[in-house]
Amino acid sequence: MREKAPGGSRIGLVMESIRRRIAGRSLAHEEKLPSIRATAKTMGLSPSTVAEAYERLGAEGLIRSRPGSGFYVVGSLPLALREVAPRIDRAVDPFWVSRQSLDGGAETIRPGCGWLPTEWMPDAAIRRAVRSLAKAEGALLADYGPSRGSLRLRNLLARQFADEGLRIGADEILLASSGTQAIDLICRLLLQPGDTVLLDDPCYFNFRALMRAHRVDIVGVPRTKDGPNLAAFETALKVHRPRIYVTNSAIHNPTGSLLSPQVAHRVLKLAAHHDLTIVEDDIFSDFEPEPSPRLAVLDGLERTVRIGSVSKTLSASVRCGYIAAKAGWIEELVDLQVATNFGGPSPMAAEIVAHVLSDGSYRRHVAALRTRLAKRRREATTLLASLNIEPWIEPVGGFYLWSRLPDGINAADMARAALADNVVLAPGNVFSAGQTATEWMRFNVAQMADPRLPDLLRKALTSATTNDNGSNAER
Amino acid sequence: MREKAPGGSRIGLVMESIRRRIAGRSLAHEEKLPSIRATAKTMGLSPSTVAEAYERLGAEGLIRSRPGSGFYVVGSLPLALREVAPRIDRAVDPFWVSRQSLDGGAETIRPGCGWLPTEWMPDAAIRRAVRSLAKAEGALLADYGPSRGSLRLRNLLARQFADEGLRIGADEILLASSGTQAIDLICRLLLQPGDTVLLDDPCYFNFRALMRAHRVDIVGVPRTKDGPNLAAFETALKVHRPRIYVTNSAIHNPTGSLLSPQVAHRVLKLAAHHDLTIVEDDIFSDFEPEPSPRLAVLDGLERTVRIGSVSKTLSASVRCGYIAAKAGWIEELVDLQVATNFGGPSPMAAEIVAHVLSDGSYRRHVAALRTRLAKRRREATTLLASLNIEPWIEPVGGFYLWSRLPDGINAADMARAALADNVVLAPGNVFSAGQTATEWMRFNVAQMADPRLPDLLRKALTSATTNDNGSNAER
Numbered sequence: 001m002r003e004k005a006p007g008g009s010r011i012g013l014v015m016e017s018i019r020r021r022i023a024g025r026s027l028a029h030e031e032k033l034p035s036i037r038a039t040a041k042t043m044g045l046s047p048s049t050v051a052e053a054y055e056r057l058g059a060e061g062l063i064r065s066r067p068g069s070g071f072y073v074v075g076s077l078p079l080a081l082r083e084v085a086p087r088i089d090r091a092v093d094p095f096w097v098s099r100q101s102l103d104g105g106a107e108t109i110r111p112g113c114g115w116l117p118t119e120w121m122p123d124a125a126i127r128r129a130v131r132s133l134a135k136a137e138g139a140l141l142a143d144y145g146p147s148r149g150s151l152r153l154r155n156l157l158a159r160q161f162a163d164e165g166l167r168i169g170a171d172e173i174l175l176a177s178s179g180t181q182a183i184d185l186i187c188r189l190l191l192q193p194g195d196t197v198l199l200d201d202p203c204y205f206n207f208r209a210l211m212r213a214h215r216v217d218i219v220g221v222p223r224t225k226d227g228p229n230l231a232a233f234e235t236a237l238k239v240h241r242p243r244i245y246v247t248n249s250a251i252h253n254p255t256g257s258l259l260s261p262q263v264a265h266r267v268l269k270l271a272a273h274h275d276l277t278i279v280e281d282d283i284f285s286d287f288e289p290e291p292s293p294r295l296a297v298l299d300g301l302e303r304t305v306r307i308g309s310v311s312k313t314l315s316a317s318v319r320c321g322y323i324a325a326k327a328g329w330i331e332e333l334v335d336l337q338v339a340t341n342f343g344g345p346s347p348m349a350a351e352i353v354a355h356v357l358s359d360g361s362y363r364r365h366v367a368a369l370r371t372r373l374a375k376r377r378r379e380a381t382t383l384l385a386s387l388n389i390e391p392w393i394e395p396v397g398g399f400y401l402w403s404r405l406p407d408g409i410n411a412a413d414m415a416r417a418a419l420a421d422n423v424v425l426a427p428g429n430v431f432s433a434g435q436t437a438t439e440w441m442r443f444n445v446a447q448m449a450d451p452r453l454p455d456l457l458r459k460a461l462t463s464a465t466t467n468d469n470g471s472n473a474e475r
Numbered sequence: 476m477r478e479k480a481p482g483g484s485r486i487g488l489v490m491e492s493i494r495r496r497i498a499g500r501s502l503a504h505e506e507k508l509p510s511i512r513a514t515a516k517t518m519g520l521s522p523s524t525v526a527e528a529y530e531r532l533g534a535e536g537l538i539r540s541r542p543g544s545g546f547y548v549v550g551s552l553p554l555a556l557r558e559v560a561p562r563i564d565r566a567v568d569p570f571w572v573s574r575q576s577l578d579g580g581a582e583t584i585r586p587g588c589g590w591l592p593t594e595w596m597p598d599a600a601i602r603r604a605v606r607s608l609a610k611a612e613g614a615l616l617a618d619y620g621p622s623r624g625s626l627r628l629r630n631l632l633a634r635q636f637a638d639e640g641l642r643i644g645a646d647e648i649l650l651a652s653s654g655t656q657a658i659d660l661i662c663r664l665l666l667q668p669g670d671t672v673l674l675d676d677p678c679y680f681n682f683r684a685l686m687r688a689h690r691v692d693i694v695g696v697p698r699t700k701d702g703p704n705l706a707a708f709e710t711a712l713k714v715h716r717p718r719i720y721v722t723n724s725a726i727h728n729p730t731g732s733l734l735s736p737q738v739a740h741r742v743l744k745l746a747a748h749h750d751l752t753i754v755e756d757d758i759f760s761d762f763e764p765e766p767s768p769r770l771a772v773l774d775g776l777e778r779t780v781r782i783g784s785v786s787k788t789l790s791a792s793v794r795c796g797y798i799a800a801k802a803g804w805i806e807e808l809v810d811l812q813v814a815t816n817f818g819g820p821s822p823m824a825a826e827i828v829a830h831v832l833s834d835g836s837y838r839r840h841v842a843a844l845r846t847r848l849a850k851r852r853r854e855a856t857t858l859l860a861s862l863n864i865e866p867w868i869e870p871v872g873g874f875y876l877w878s879r880l881p882d883g884i885n886a887a888d889m890a891r892a893a894l895a896d897n898v899v900l901a902p903g904n905v906f907s908a909g910q911t912a913t914e915w916m917r918f919n920v921a922q923m924a925d926p927r928l929p930d931l932l933r934k935a936l937t938s939a940t941t942n943d944n945g946s947n948a949e950r
Binding site: 074094095098099102103115118119121123126127130131133134135138139140141142143144145146147156159160162163177178179180181184188192193206209210212213311315316317318319334335336338339340341342343345346347348349352357358359360362363 | 527530531533534535536537539549569570573574577578590593594596598601602605606608609610613614615616617618619620621622652653654655656659663667668681684685687688690750786790791792793794809810811813814815816817818820821822823824827
């Protein structure tokens, strides 16, 4: 983490401006900086202020002077994924929610996070699986395991898919360390820097972060209650010729919406016509009471890749996801996964997952989660209504309520205010490529039981209302 | 491996009996199972035992209940009954050795692979750690864990580094899913497509594969017995301006050579002068009887990044590596790891590793490995001498012998011939960016105890001698 600009605010201003240009790559590695005189003129500051700022940036190792020639960018990290700032002042960018949620202390309340509370997970079944692991063959505990990952788990997944109408073999499945890593591998296979990727707007914020890591351009398609807006989708395909479209069909993150059969069919037709590959992240599908239309199922993996993981209903600690794709692609993905990670998830992890999935109690656990969440969604809706916050839809499952704040409230301001009280929120624009969700917030109903929360939310709302010049989402 | 029947042998008995009947087709596709009551009577068990067994078979997807009607066999799937066989016609490229080694069957002999046999690993200590994990806090089993990875393990690593003279804090360490993934993250931070990377020639073949995945150019620097050839190193820096140099200092892969203090010092001076970052992969360092010079230690992480993992001495299955780098870079790497994998290794894996590393027996295990390997290196040298194959040096530790084949033998041809007999070898050019190691082979002395091996190697040599138009390394 970089420190705040030292010294006077004018010097700091110059430093910050140069840092941003380097981070945003408007100043590249080895590129010459504007002269001290030129910068002074542009910024309306004295040359000695700019000279001091350059000097300090030099001391930080960000730029270097070449005698008789000027200042040059050095050691620039080509991949600046975010603006750097101390924790609480951190820019509200796609990393904001993840980092605050992951690293917050035990006392943190996390209506913004993307997972269930620990005590909702199938603790007894996981412990049974770990105890059984302690008695596994030595090879499973010590060796790398097969390059596609545990055959036992892949067979279990294939059976699960068959229940949903997707009949594929275990060879069309590759285990990955997480759903995210699964998508990352697909991106490595299909994308080149400068390509365009289609995302829902809003979409899971980490899709945006991941695409930044791949240096690709993002085009957002507005999400309707039935899936992507088809007119916008078609226009985007025609105008931007994206290589892939990454989406959740079943219980979309953050909105909780589903895909209607008509939209699903139309999306696939358009994809075929424009040679688009669809990456369907099915991570929330277990929360559905009834399976809704899935692109991968309709399409039979023709131009769809199915992604998933067990992080939301079984364990996030175990780190195990999967990719289902046509066999030829899987073969390529195996090589890529060997090159970049020398394999996939831990064979121990895969064994734990397979054990829990085969455990008779697991289906009951998931059914109980659905019932419990339905109750929590109702309770949270009531709480939010008392704050004049209104969910967009009433989702059929899952733990998110994508909600509109009272008029004039900037979600990023509210999130910053809440963070001061150890409440992590998920402000709308971290989900929005087009920054169109300034007044929206994603709430995780499973993380809203703390009796202090209503007052803390009210306080954050008030604070955001009075903060009239602080709209700084993703500054 | 199929699990032992979970919970109670009687339930397992019922499950096994149904499984057999389905496998043997005495229960066909879509056929109705005997009722719970009937099975209970036949097997002399209680109905509740049979009900639980049916429930679990249902969770496995083998049978399905139709409300009001009973249980039915689910349609059979195109299941892969065994792993895909290694593809014998595959090009001998940097992926060749990994894929053949990972996916070969139990009967494969693997002098070409990069790990120790299962029974050399600290089985008892791993099982103790797994049993202890079964009693861990619920959060450790269910949640994502902190973004840098287990603090307990990072503290242990920091202490280990301090013993070697590298004094850093736990915040300068980031856990990763593997040593390979650690280097991959660094590449993502520091490289852009089209950049140039310096590698030793020969070097670990997967470095070459990884650099392909990053679309960067590779320049190879010939490896001498004391480290990189300095003249070639300096020329490469001047001519190609590489961004990073990826290397092993301690027990270099594949040669087993060390870095002399003079070469180490000179490499760092040249790196500083040409603004080069060094990625030092320390994965084999535990095999050294005495620590040899390390760039990261001499340099104090100024322009060096240290990488490692526990795959070679503790467990490859656990999937846990690390990056030690200056704090500012770690901060960037955390974001990158969240974006691309939503975190690092499984917190469960980190706990297992921390437990074994703290286990009093672990140091004795590593010391015993060194003694055992010294003996195996002598034995393998004798065997190779009988085939007119000569190791380049006598390494001070580790399991590799980088060896020259008899005149005129193409290593790729020999490797192909051996694979037909289920022997995986590691031919020289997979390690060589310049394809200068046509007549070299890397042997893993720990994988050469099979009494059939001498004859099989002799046969492969003969076959490679007579095959005069088959030189097709990396076709």
